[in-house]
Amino acid sequence: MSTETTEKEPASKVELAPGVGGGGEIPTFDITLKVRRYNPESSDDAYWDEWKLTMYGTDRVLDALHKVKWEHDGSVSFRRSCAHGVCGSDAMRINGRNRLACKTLLKDLDTSKPILVEPIKGLPVEKDLIVDMEPFFQSYREIMPFLVSKGHEPTKERLQSSEERERYDDTTKCILCAACTSSCPVFWTDGQYFGPAAIVNAHRFIFDSRDDAGDMRLEILNDKEGVWRCRTTFNCSEACPRGIQVTKAISEVKQAILTRKI
Template identity: 70%
Template sequence: MATPVMDKAEQISAAFPYITVTFRIRRFNPEVSAEATWQDFLVEIDPKERVLDGLHKIKWEQDGSLTFRRSCAHGICGSDAMRINGRNRLACKTLIKDINPGKPITVEPIKGLTVLKDLIVDMEPFFQGYRDVMPFLITTGNEPTRERIQSAKDRERFDDTTKCILCAACTSSCPIFWTDGQYLGPAAIVNAHRFIFDSRDDGGEQRLEILNGNDGVWRCRTIFNCTDVCPRGIAVTKAIQEVKRALITRRI
């Protein structure tokens, strides 16, 4: 059987698999206007590239004033969380081809936090909630002379919640957080869970008391938004329920 030969148009298409995509970005600059506006950009891009690549092309080639956060670009730092087509995602993990590039791709800042400029929000309230749950190992007694030993089974108990990268995708997808800025939020509870159930830690009761307050776990309405959007696949709602159960039974 003869090997099929591509014509010139097919060869060009294979060599340059670019498509034109419309990025519809929510812009806000407090030095210019108190109101946010939407701005469209046409971008020539390979559909196998990421939304972050498209934002880079816009900033570097069309409008250098476009402002957003990013760092590692590999889904580890969590700094480029934003709402893409109405859903919280990491721009560096979202492929163009997976979000219907035939229609405008909407990009806007995550909700529930004050927008500073374009896609950048004030993360301080989010990190304050994280700090409030004491996300560090608390121990009593004398310092050990060697590392603190932990069995694989004990480690497995909180393995899921060690994956959090503090991107705020879960917290900023929570309607309770949108309407009540005092709520600690899913990410803070996840990071409390990571230490509450750590067999080496002695601060579980202190954290449970913090989470038992008006702004703690009882504000959760089990909507599952947080679990659905977590880029690390953490069962966030399950972790919150486990903390609630620990509060009721006082068994860690």
């Protein structure tokens, strides 16, 4: 079909002398990684396991976990999918704070001390760093995270001004990693609380001009276990890997419930 090429194209258009990399040598350093492990099949108790690793300056906590899993102990269990801060699978407690392992560079942590990695708090641990996310997604489903509109479906697109879009822009960024919900002291002690993530996702639709179920969602969140459980500790805003102003969003929902104005 295609015309035959007589001459083969060179593999690379850039000629590099052998042994020459792009940006020079990447510095390496030694770290101690401590992982809080739990395996219900062997013991009811959790324990700390540690490894000494040599890592590169460009490595993240996730790379250290990969190194452990691939080279030292294949039984270490954790979730990760995209590994680039988009899928929200690898939220964990790193040095006592909820972070995404794939967005936390090792060089930004204090490498002179062991780096502590634990599962997120408040959700039942299944194995090592893997927790049961079901209670989290249960709350998420309850706030109806989808567009609800009255009347006939329009034949054209649903128009929205840029101001109207801006109103809920911040809360569209959520990746459902549960870093916020599992950083909330109220959620740790009261698993019935909807939690920041569910409220953020309710906010995303409540303040969307195209949505008609705002009142219904406000009614759901006006519950005893709804927005009024929030004690404004700001742990959620601090933990969010997408920089969502979570406490602000919760405050806006509180205001909307009180004034019934969206």
